Every structure is written in structure tokens, then in C-alpha cells.
Amino acid sequence: xxxxxxxxxxxxxxxxxxxxxxxxxESIVDEFSxxxxxxxEEARSFxxxxxxxxxxxxxxxxxxxxxxxxxIIEELNLATKEDLEKLRQEMQGKQ
Numbered sequence: 001x002x003x004x005x006x007x008x009x010x011x012x013x014x015x016x017x018x019x020x021x022x023x024x025x026e027s028i029v030d031e032f033s034x035x036x037x038x039x040x041e042e043a044r045s046f047x048x049x050x051x052x053x054x055x056x057x058x059x060x061x062x063x064x065x066x067x068x069x070x071x072i073i074e075e076l077n078l079a080t081k082e083d084l085e086k087l088r089q090e091m092q093g094k095q
Contacts, residue, residue, distance in 0.1 A: 025047055025050055025051060025054075026047060029043045029044075029046055029047050029050075030043070
């Protein structure tokens with residue numbers, strides 16, 4: 001996977017996450033309950049279940065994004081916090 005493709009994937013993930021808010025889910029459920037046999041309590045339960053599932057999926061996606069960022073950092077040979085700390089300690093030891 002190219003660097004450009006990875007960065008595009010990160011951007012699209014962020015955009016998608018921003019679009020699906022609790023208010024949006026509530027709005028969808030309100031519309032659904034108006035046009036179906038669903039009670040407000042059933043709609044509330046549906047919203048809570050949907051949000052819980054969304055949180056699980058978001059957590060999994062965040063984990064994938066973190067891994068992708070680690071891979072990008074490795075590919076670009078960027079220094080990590082650990083690398084910088086090790087270098088700092090080595091420099092202090094030489095003084």
C-alpha cells in the first residue's frame with residue numbers, strides 16, 4: 001500500500017467518524033419510529049445498541065489507524081519518542 005493511499009485512508013476514516021454523531025443517530029431513529037410500529041422506548045434501545053456497536057467499530061478502526069501510523073513512521077524512518085529518549089540518555093552519558 002502506497003504512502004499516499006495510507007494517508008487518504010486516514011483522512012477518510014476521520015471524515016467518516018465526524019459525520020456519524022449521536023444526534024444524527026437520534027434523528028434517524030426518530031424518523032424511523034414515525035414511520036414504523038417502533039415505540040419511543042424501542043427506539044431508545046435501538047439507539048443505545050447502535051451507539052455501542054459504533055463505539056466498538058470505532059475502537060477497532062482507531063487501533064487499525066494507530067497501526068497504520070506506526071507503519072508510516074517506520075517507512076519514513078522517523079524517530080519515535082523511544083528513539084529520542086534513548087539518544088538523549090546516550091548524550092547525557094557522554095557528558
